[in-house]
Each structure stands twice: as C-alpha cells, then as structure tokens.
Amino acid sequence: xxxVRSAPLLSRYADWLVALPAALLSISVYLxxxxxxxxxxxxxxxxxxxxxxxGTPHAPGYPLYVMVSHLFSYIPLGTLAYRMNVLSALLAAVxxxxxxxxxxxxxxxRPVALATSLALGFGHAxxxxxxxx
Numbered sequence: 001x002x003x004v005r006s007a008p009l010l011s012r013y014a015d016w017l018v019a020l021p022a023a024l025l026s027i028s029v030y031l032x033x034x035x036x037x038x039x040x041x042x043x044x045x046x047x048x049x050x051x052x053x054x055g056t057p058h059a060p061g062y063p064l065y066v067m068v069s070h071l072f073s074y075i076p077l078g079t080l081a082y083r084m085n086v087l088s089a090l091l092a093a094v095x096x097x098x099x100x101x102x103x104x105x106x107x108x109x110r111p112v113a114l115a116t117s118l119a120l121g122f123g124h125a126x127x128x129x130x131x132x133x
Contacts, residue, residue, distance in 0.1 A: 027093035092130030
C-alpha cells in the first residue's frame with residue numbers, strides 16, 4: 001500500500017490545484033455578468049428576499065437555501081438582491097469544483113475532468129441560472 005505522506009506535496013494536492021482555479025475562473029466570469037438587482041423571471045424575486053425574513057417560498061420550503069441565504073444576507077455588499085445573486089454565483093462556482101472532483105472519482109484524467117466541469121460552468125443553461133437568485 002502506498003504511503004500518502006511520502007508522496008510529493010504537489011501530487012497530493014494536484015486535484016485541488018486544478019479545481020480551485022476552475023472555480024475561481026467561473027465565479028469571476030459570473031460576477032462580471034451577474035444581474036445587479038432583481039430579475040423578473042419566475043421565483044427569482046421571491047428567492048432574493050425569502051432568506052432575509054426566514055420565510056417559506058413554497059413547498060417544500062428549501063430550508064437549506066433559506067438558512068444559507070439568511071446568513072449571506074448579513075454580508076455588507078450592495079443590495080439584498082445583489083447579495084443573493086452573488087450567493088447563486090458562488091454556489092455555482094462550488095458546483096463546478098464538485099463536478100471536477102466527481103469526474104476524478106469516476107476515473108477521468110485531470111484534463112477531461114477539468115473540461116467537463118468548465119463545460120458545465122460555461123454552458124448556457126447552467127450559466128444563466130448562476131446569475132440570479
């Protein structure tokens with residue numbers, strides 16, 4: 001069995017050194033293209049404020065989102081709607097990193113896992129949802 005402690009530091013953290021820049025690239029692009037306030041499509045306006053008041057948007061209630069957005073609402077950054085849009089961008093960037101790690105767990109080589117995660121992150125459907133609450 002291979003001793004992890006004897007592996008070079010770079011090889012032990014190589015996946016982190018690929019996933020982190022992918023997530024940072026994603027969030028930087030999302031923040032450049034994010035909506036500055038409310039976005040009037042579907043439930044976007046409701047999800048922009050429901051965390052602040054600890055409300056229930058509708059069934060099933062989305063308790064994790066409500067609690068995370070409630071904590072995020074206290075960050076002194078722009079308007080409440082802008083903060084919730086930034087939260088969506090942040091969570092989308094984390095998802096890009098998670099998809100990279102999932103690809104690695106499934107046996108993909110680093111370049112393929114990176115391309116897959118960036119294809120998700122910059123695909124139209126995913127990107128458009130990462131810009132608003």
